[in-house]
Amino acid sequence: MKLVNIHKLLLLMLFLLLKMEIASGQVWTLKQCIDTALVHNNNLESGRNSIAIGKEREKEAKAHLLPKVTANADYKYFTDLPYQLMPLSTFNPAASEGQFNEIQFGVPHNINANLQIALPLYSADINGAIRNTKLALELSELKYQKSEEEVYYEISNLYYNAKIISHQLNFVKANLKNAEKLLENLQSLKDEKLATGTDVSKIELQVSQLKNQEQNLSYKYGQINNALKFTMGVSLDLNMEIETDIRFEESLQEESGIILDYQIAKTQEQLIQSEISTLNQSRFIPNVNLVGSYGTTGFGYDQSPNEFLKFFPMSFVGLQLSYPIFNKGVTKRKLKQKQFELENNALQQELISEANAMKIENAEMQKDMTKKSLLTTEEQIALAQKIYNESLLQKNEGLVNLTEVLLAENALREAQQANLTAIIDYLKADLELKKLRGNIRNINY
Known part of the structure; x- marks a missing residue:
């Protein structure tokens, strides 16, 4: 009609x-x-x-039903680099087990930029x-x-x-x-x-x-x-x-x-x-999405004499499944x-x-x-x-x-x-x- x-x-x-x-x-x-x-x-x-x-x-x-494409970008400057604990045996094989040493990883400047795509295969x-x-x-x-x-x-x-x-x-x-x-x-x-x-x-x-x-x-x-x-x-x-x-x-x-x-x-x-x-x-069939991302990650250091800014590619494709396990009986009531x-x-x-x-x-x-x-x-x-x-x-x-x-x-x-x-x-x-x-x-x- x-x-x-x-x-x-x-x-x-x-x-x-x-x-x-x-x-x-x-x-x-x-x-x-x-x-x-x-x-x-x-x-x-x-x-x-x-x-x-x-x-x-x-x-x-x-x-x-059409694919959704989003552009993402972010910049982070770490005033304090994140810490991580590493087993002491990594640096000293003679060290006993259970001993760790704190280590700071990374550089102050971090840049990320990527394109993300999501296509629903079934919803x-x-x-x-x-x-x-x-x-x-x-x-x-x-x-x-x-x-x-x-x-x-x-x-x-x-x-x-x-x-x-x-x-x-x-x-x-x-x-x-x-x-x-x-x-x-x-x-x-x-x-x-x-x-x-x-x-x-x-x-x-x-x-x-x-x-x-x-x-x-x-x-x-x-x-x-x-x-x-x-x-x-x-x-x-x-x-x-x-x-x-x-x-x-x-x-x-x-x-x-x-x-x-x-x-x-x-x-x-x-x-x-x-x-x-x-x-x-x-209730019984999971949602399935095709997902993917293509982008770059940049690391920078600004202290002399070793200043640098380097970018590295990062991409992936995959499937994403979503299935409700428990929603407090909302669907049953509906x-x-x-x-x-x-x-x-x-x-x-x-x-x-x-x-x-x-x-x-x-x-x-x-x-x-x-x-x-x-x-x-x-x-x-x-x-x-x-x-x-x-x-x-x-x-x-x-x-x-x-x-x-x-x-x-x-x-x-x-x-x-x-x-x-x-x-x-x-x-x-x-x-x-x-x-x-x-x-x-x-x-x-």
């Missing part, structure tokens, strides 16, 4: 296109909002940085670190996909809410316009003694209520619009309008895609298994911790699988219910509209009073609101089902 590499060119192209679209001030589609969020959302940007960090850590772990820690960083990178990429899915879901949810508020606002404005027109007619009828003051007051109350509802919906639309901009990662000052058309074509039955929560848990399991393997290998982590991970996978199956079943029932509600509210709108039209005709003919007309109009408004609510509930249920099945990217734009 190389998501960042795949996204780099696409994100650059999207960024340029979105800049042009922002400047043009056109109506934003759901796809444009999601594409903008994929470029500008701070959580996704943080996720891309985490993936880049994971790649660098993997490279760092692999770099430990459980290095091999384990490479495996772990690779799995950690896969985990970061899965979490990035999870963040993308959350952005898809959140943007779509906010977009649908903004749509429903926009339609509610349009209904209220249309009803307010009709109410103001009716109020004007009643005022004329009242002046001609054909309508009562009570009838006028009822319509005035309705106009006041509709104006208050319009104001509240306008504020609510602004709040949702700001939340949408924030999630997209654009400025709150951006003048943005959304598409108001509502399309709720039933999507075809889709097979479940990758459930990222479960995939993340599986990758975490692999990471724990890798850590256990590394700990076991470090292994027990990892076993508990493995058990918790298995429980987590089981929980994710069962919870997801339950949520999918509930979401399917919710979608079926909202679909039936959608059909019912469409029938109710047609019936309420018919009743309202007939009430107006009967009112003009003096067959019914104003109260019945107002009741018919309220029933029509309630049917309209119920239909909008059913539509948005259906869209949200479908969105939730796609999210649970791992198909959130297949949104009906």
